[in-house]
Amino acid sequence: MGYPKDLLASRSIIEHGKYALIAPEGLVNNVIPGFENCIISILGSPKLGASFVDYVVTMKIGGRNSDGFGGQVDVETFVYVIEGEIKASAGDQEFVLNESGYLYCPPGTKMYLENLKDTESKLFLYKQKYRPLKGRKPWVVSNHANKIEYQIYDGMHNVHLKDLLPTDIDFDMNFHILSFDPAASHPFIETHVQEHGAYLLTGEGMYNLDNKWVPVKKGDYIFMGPYVHQAAYAIGRENLTYVYSKDCNRDVEL
Known part of the structure; x- marks a missing residue:
């Protein structure tokens, strides 16, 4: 980014436990183990007052999550492709997701992500603890919103x-x-x-x-x-x- 070009200011508003507006200009990179060649910013999280965690992920050329995301017995995950093209895997299922593509993984299923473009791909990523209901169980879902x-x-x-x-x-x-x-x-x-x-x-x-x-x-x-x-x-x-x-x-x- 270099030196600031104007007075330091931000449109972001943080009211812990209530609401937040987070503008992209103030985001910083968070190092998340298992993500390679990726710029990741943690958005909503329990530290803000949310019961879930949201991320925005920019996958550079060769970007991937080689260790998997989620997979715990009580954690569900979701990814939405803002732009670009990725390969998303859930267990033994693989999906090629372009812009507006998404994948939901139920508890116990790891999600693997890999950038397929020779440019950057941008993702909206989510996880939260699943609240079980007796006799009910969610399943893998993938589609394109468009x-x-x-x-x-x-x-x-x-x-x-x-x-x-x-x-x-x-x-x-x-x-x-x-x-x-x-x-x-x-x-x-x-x-x-x-x-x-x-x-x-x-x-x-x-x-x-x-x-x-x-x-x-x-x-x-x-x-x-x-x-x-x-x-x-x-x-x-x-x-x-x-x-x-x-x-x-x-x-x-x-």
């Missing part, structure tokens, strides 16, 4: 949603893509027990976080904790679109 049709969101024809994982109760979480046409918004300011980790894929917007309106744009990461007010509207000339996680299909433990 092969899934958008559904109209909450009756509004200018907001659209994709479910990336099955809505079956075998799964205790899901990943979605939400897309707002220019000037579109949520129907109301949400307040709920679920938490989210979101990576902005396209566009610009204003996001309500704990009743504070914050400008956001492509490349930003947002953590939203339980019961934090949240809503968005799109501004500019292109859709505001983001991929995000949501915990679901389980009761609250006492």
Whole structure:
């Protein structure tokens, strides 16, 4: 990066346990054992107040995770390709994933990742502890989001949603893509027990976080904790679109 070109400033906002906006300009590289020729930044994590861990990973030429990711008996993982092309493996299954491709690995299944491009590939990576349900068990899921049709969101024809994982109760979480046409918004300011980790894929917007309106744009990461007010509207000339996680299909433990 070299010497600063202006006064030191940041758009990032951190409210531990509540919410965070993390702009890409301030990210630093975290060394994670097993990842080779990769630049990794840890985004959401328990140290921030999240029950999961989110990463943004830039795989350089020859980048890979040779030791595997996840694989513990109580940890599930997910990867989404922001740009580039990778080989993703789950046990004895292999998938070639281009932009919008993704892979979910259930507990006990290691995920292996390898860059297939002669340029960089960029990934949104996730892990969390699985909350078991008697008689239920999730399975490996892989697809490309651009092969899934958008559904109209909450009756509004200018907001659209994709479910990336099955809505079956075998799964205790899901990943979605939400897309707002220019000037579109949520129907109301949400307040709920679920938490989210979101990576902005396209566009610009204003996001309500704990009743504070914050400008956001492509490349930003947002953590939203339980019961934090949240809503968005799109501004500019292109859709505001983001991929995000949501915990679901389980009761609250006492």
